[in-house]
């Protein structure tokens with residue numbers, strides 16, 4: 001599998017010179033993962049994460065969500081401490097920590113990372129250095145320990161210092177207690193990456209799902225880290241089976257959602273996947289599939305995030321093309 005993904009990475013690299021030729025007349029610097037207006041997906045996203053105001057939302061029962069400084073951060077309070085899920089971008093770590101203390105009045109003692117991406121682990125250095133226990137699925141530790149390349153979105157990161165790495169890891173699932181709340185951490189196999197954690201917080205009826213769901217934007221599928229469209233859909237189906245109409249769903253990015261929102265998003269992924277699979281079956285190339293605009297009727301609602309419809313289409317195409325190569 002890794003081997004195939006490597007090959008895909010090379011295939012993307014080989015289209016890069018064409019992109020560069022097209023844009024040099026516009027005097028725009030570009031890197032791999034070109035998305036159109038001279039910016040990679042990651043550059044566009046980072047700009048938002050550096051500049052959006054930090055917002056606090058109470059989820060009730062001692063739970064808070066902090067948003068704006070990268071991926072959403074969830075805080076769960078008990079008598080003497082705060083456990084947080086994800087740590088934002090590194091440039092805003094102290095701002096986030098101050099905001100968490102102001103809302104919870106308790107020090108952060110534990111951190112769970114939903115996956116390895118910089119906008120969910122950027123505060124790990126700051127928090128790990130102050131003695132916070134970092135918990136994650138075992139692949140997150142591997143990914144943060146060495147340099148990772150995700151050429152498709154223009155991301156190169158990893159090789160974090162040792163204090164930023166998870167010290168408690170699990171493979172399939174793990175249960176934590178935080179005051180009256182029971183947190184069940186689950187990995188349903190590769191989805192957004194190969195180290196995703198979904199966290200169910202039982203008494204509060206909250207599910208923190210990380211980047212398998214961006215609300216309401218097309219997601220990144222991190223193929224280089226083992227992610228796939230089929231894995232995303234599989235994980236979403238498991239979450240739908242574990243939640244109800246009252247569950248508050250905390251997405252990786254965007255406002256708190258309902259199970260109905262998650263169902264709509266899952267159905268869109270299934271439809272786009274099906275359309276692209278049909279086009280691949282008809283022998284279409286990636287560019288031809290993009291030209292066929294298989295996401296068109298969903299773009300008004302879902303296409304205005306940092307993942308454009310074209311980039312999303314290319315990621316789904318590549319995920320499915322990789323799968324068909326592997327089965328030959």
Ligand SMILES: [Zn+2]
Nearest residue numbers: 115117192211
């Ligand atoms: Zn991510």
